[in-house]
Amino acid sequence: MRTSPVWNPQQYNKYADERGRPFADLVGRIRAEEPTTVVDLGCGPGNLTATLLDRWPTAQVQGIDSSPQMIETAQPLANERLTFEVGDLYEWTAPAESIDVIVTNATLQWIPEQLKLLPGFVRALKPGGWLAIQIPGNGNAPSHAILRELAATEPYAEYAKDKSLRPDVPGPAEYVAALSAEGCTVDAWETTYSHLLEGDNAVLEWVKGTGARPVLQSLPDELRERFEAEYGARLNEAYPRREFGTLLPFRRIFAVAQKKES
Known part of the structure; x- marks a missing residue:
């Protein structure tokens, strides 16, 4: 299994409503009527995965995530129709044509050359099955x-420079091309959300749960607090708090594909 950050479900869920909205928008475009098997790849703390039980009342739902901390948080939500397990997307395989719906939400952006994983996902779908990506x-x-700029400066660069880098992500057109080549009908789009966040230094609190986590974890204890203070001060300038909250524009990319019937 790949080395990945140690995720903090409590920090991640500080803005659970805002993080959950793209998931709802994604799932809303899946036209599966009565699937029997649904898999959420990169399920995180499981709160969004659990909503799939109401979306498809007859389905068995499985959540998979590479973070033991996330799966530990998710386990209390498990029941006879909902299960969770630790697993890596690179290593995940399913019997061919065994799954009705695969959802992967806010996960593939961490994986270089993620488009190479898509053929395996499509093969796992039954004819007429659905793959949904955000x-x-x-x-x-x-x-x-x-x-990135701060992590590349001293005294942080020795530890954090490489941790701030992210793979390039596909746009909607690239998803259309890649999934169409696998015999799917594809709906792809992008949306920029205008999140209004509450609290002091809200954008710092947001990124501490996601994008900044690998950098912060790479730093020795004596540098982490200093880095967070400098980073937070610059974020406060870029995203000032107003009387109505802190505005965080956030672009997201979506693709929903249906595998063609044999």
């Missing part, structure tokens, strides 16, 4: 640009 597309936003 990834952040905000790598050029100030939150990430400031992170």
Whole structure:
């Protein structure tokens, strides 16, 4: 299994409503009527995965995530129709044509050359099955640009420079091309959400749960607090708190594909 950050489900869920909206928008475009087997690849703490039980009342739902911490948080949600297990997307395989719906939400952006995984996902689908993908597309936003710039300066660069880098992510057109080549009918789009976040230094609190986590974990204890203070100060300038909250524009990319009937 790949080495990945140690995720903190509590930090991640500080803005659970905002993080959950793209998942709902993604699942809303899946037209599966009565699937029997649904898999959520990269299920995180499981709260969104659990909503699939109501979406498809007769389905067996499985959540898979590479983070033991996330799966531990998800386990109390498990029941006779919902299970969770630790697993890596690189190593995940399923019997051919065994799954009705695969959802992967805010996960593939961490994986270089993620498009190479798509044929395996499609093979796992039954004819007429559905694959739904959502990834952040905000790598050029100030939150990430400031992170990369600061991580590349001393005294942080020795530990953190490489941890701030992210793979390039596909756009909608690339998903259309890749999934169409696998015999799917594809609906792909992008949306920029305008999240209004509550709390002090809200964007710092947001990225501490996701994009900044690998950098912060790479730093020795004596540098981590200093880095967080500098990073937070610059984020406060880029995303000032107003009387109505802190505005965080956040671009996301979606693709929903249906495998053609044999």
